[in-house]
Every structure is written in structure tokens, then in C-alpha cells.
Amino acid sequence: MAGRRPALAIDIGGTKLAAAVVEPGGRLVTWAQVPTPHSLDSGQLWRTLDALTGRVLEAARITVPSELAGVGAGCGGPMEWPAGVVSPLNISQWRSFPLRARLQKRFSGIPVRVHNDAICVVAGEHWRGAGRGRSNVLGMVVSTGVGGGLILDGRVIEGASGNAGHIGHVVVDPEDGPVCACGGRGCLEAIARGPALVAWAQGEGWRQGQPEATAKDLADDGAHGHPVGLAAMRRAGQALGIAIASATYLCDLEVVSIGGGLSQAGAILFEPLEEALHAHARLKFVRNLRVVPAALGQSAGLVGAAALIFAAERYWTGD
Numbered sequence: 037m038a039g040r041r042p043a044l045a046i047d048i049g050g051t052k053l054a055a056a057v058v059e060p061g062g063r064l065v066t067w068a069q070v071p072t073p074h075s076l077d078s079g080q081l082w083r084t085l086d087a088l089t090g091r092v093l094e095a096a097r098i099t100v101p102s103e104l105a106g107v108g109a110g111c112g113g114p115m116e117w118p119a120g121v122v123s124p125l126n127i128s129q130w131r132s133f134p135l136r137a138r139l140q141k142r143f144s145g146i147p148v149r150v151h152n153d154a155i156c157v158v159a160g161e162h163w164r165g166a167g168r169g170r171s172n173v174l175g176m177v178v179s180t181g182v183g184g185g186l187i188l189d190g191r192v193i194e195g196a197s198g199n200a201g202h203i204g205h206v207v208v209d210p211e212d213g214p215v216c217a218c219g220g221r222g223c224l225e226a227i228a229r230g231p232a233l234v235a236w237a238q239g240e241g242w243r244q245g246q247p248e249a250t251a252k253d254l255a256d257d258g259a260h261g262h263p264v265g266l267a268a269m270r271r272a273g274q275a276l277g278i279a280i281a282s283a284t285y286l287c288d289l290e291v292v293s294i295g296g297g298l299s300q301a302g303a304i305l306f307e308p309l310e311e312a313l314h315a316h317a318r319l320k321f322v323r324n325l326r327v328v329p330a331a332l333g334q335s336a337g338l339v340g341a342a343a344l345i346f347a348a349e350r351y352w353t354g355d
Contacts, residue, residue, distance in 0.1 A: 117198025
């Protein structure tokens with residue numbers, strides 16, 4: 037039956053490429069991921085993604101596109117939407133890369149939908165995660181970059197260009213904040229994204245001379261009491277709390293769900309986040325906001341990409 041066909045879901049970020057075959061109810065049948073290869077050129081990166089999707093389809097015993105209900109993909113932004121021409125800030129090889137057209141050629145005859153990766157996170161969390169049953173949700177990705185997607189009144193908000201929700205470029209420190217890849221100064225992403233935290237921590241004496249050190253290493257050291265690790269997570273948490281307070285005042289949110297690798301840091305990130313949020317969100321109507329790690333964990337983006345196919349009436353308006 038057509039209504040029981042699974043979807044292929046793809047999640048493209050600066051840290052990893054992931055793909056999954058997903059059932060109509062949101063369960064991942066099979067999935068795989070690889071680190072995002074920044075040393076490859078544009079075409080080689082596409083071939084890496086194509087090989088990854090081939091692996092998960094083979095594992096699910098899917099041999100032709102017609103066995104799928106469709107293909108949903110989330111990719112870091114910005115992008116030209118709904119054309120799906122992507123220029124992710126943290127994947128320098130892809131500038132004006134025609135991702136949707138490439139996927140449509142590869143999977144002809146079925147729906148192919150591409151959206152911002154953070155919009156896929158919020159779609160997944162609203163459909164099957166921490167935002168289920170709520171109408172006003174912000175989903176965030178805090179990893180190699182910081183992105184956001186909005187559900188207001190139960191529907192995804194695209195904005196004028198399809199890029200609404202870019203909370204990573206809300207300015208949280210205009211005077212002393214670092215320069216951002218977008219060209220601005222003091223953006224949330226410039227402070228709280230993983231590589232920026234690592235660079236800041238190494239400037240404070242943490243693991244100097246170790247270019248392979250990651251934000252996960254930094255969070256792990258902080259969890260074990262390393263003072264620079266703790267200070268870095270506090271730095272990120274405070275910036276996140278300030279940005280979320282601003283977004284909540286603007287959008288009257290009920291839930292903020294945070295995914296991405298850094299969201300797994302736990303209390304050393306979320307406690308300073310809550311402190312900053314409560315310091316800046318003082319009016320009564322914002323006090324009931326819940327800020328939680330993504331209930332779907334690292335699968336949120338994949339489940340949300342599948343939601344572009346299975347729950348398009350709420351999460352996709354691009355056709």
C-alpha cells in the first residue's frame with residue numbers, strides 16, 4: 037500500500053551526514069552516518085552523501101525510488117527555498133549547490149523536499165518529540181553551527197525567503213563578541229557553536245597544541261570539573277539563554293527543544309542557560325517556557341525530514 041511506504045530522510049550538517057529509512061509513524065527502520073568530509077570538493081561531497089543514502093536503502097532492501105513515499109532532507113542554511121539551493125555557512129564546498137535538484141534527479145518520480153536542518157529538528161520534535169501537543173515551539177541545533185526553526189500556531193514558519201528561525205544570528209554581545217562567519221559581530225553562533233567554544237577554550241589554556249580537540253572533549257572535561265571546560269559551557273549557556281529570552285518575547289513560545297551535539301553536555305550547559313533566561317525573561321507570559329534537550333536526541337533532524345513527507349500539511353508549503 038502506498039500509504040505504508042517509508043521515506044528516505046537525510047540530515048546534512050557541518051559535523052555529520054546522516055540518512056535513514058523512516059516509517060510513516062516516525063520510527064527509524066535503519067540509519068547510518070559519516071563525518072562531514074570538509075577536505076572534499078563539491079562533487080565529491082555529493083557522491084559521499086549519495087553513497088550514504090545507498091547504504092541505508094540497501095539495508096532496508098529498497099531497490100527503486102517507487103518503493104519510497106518520498107525523500108525529505110534537512111541542510112544547514114542559508115538556502116534558496118523552496119528550490120533547495122543550499123549555501124551552508126559551515127560547509128564551505130557547497131555554495132549555491134542545487135541539492136533538491138540533485139536529489140530529484142537521483143529519486144525521480146517521488147516527492148523530494150529540502151528544508152533548513154533546524155526546521156527539520158523542530159518538525160521532528162513537534163511531530164513526535166518534546167513539542168508534541170504544543171502549538172508554539174522553537175527547535176534549535178547547537179553543533180558546528182547554531183540554527184533554529186519555528187512552529188507557531190501549529191505550523192512551520194518559513195518567512196519571506198524560507199530562512200525564518202535563524203536564531204544563531206541573533207546578536208547577544210554586540211560590543212565584545214567575536215566576528216561571525218555571516219560577517220556580523222557577537223552573533224549567538226559565533227559564541228556558542230562547538231568550534232568557536234574550542235577556539236576560545238584553547239585561548240584560555242585548554243588542550244593547547246591539540247588541533248583535533250572537539251567540543252565534546254571540552255564538555256567532557258567540564259563535566260569532570262575542568263575550570264575552562266566549565267567556563268566554556270557557561271559562556272555558551274548564557275548566550276543561548278539571552279537569545280532564547282528574546283525569541284520567546286517575540287514569538288510567545290511554549291517549548292524550546294535543543295538538539296545537536298552540544299545539547300548532550302547536560303547540566304553544565306542547561307543550568308547557565310536557565311539562569312540567563314530567567315534573568316532576561318521577566319514578564320509573566322514567558323515564565324512557563326520549557327527549555328529541554330531534544331526528546332528525539334540525534335534523530336530529531338531525521339524524523340523531521342521524514343515529517344516533510346508524512347505530515348506535509350503542517351511542515352511543508354513549498355509545492
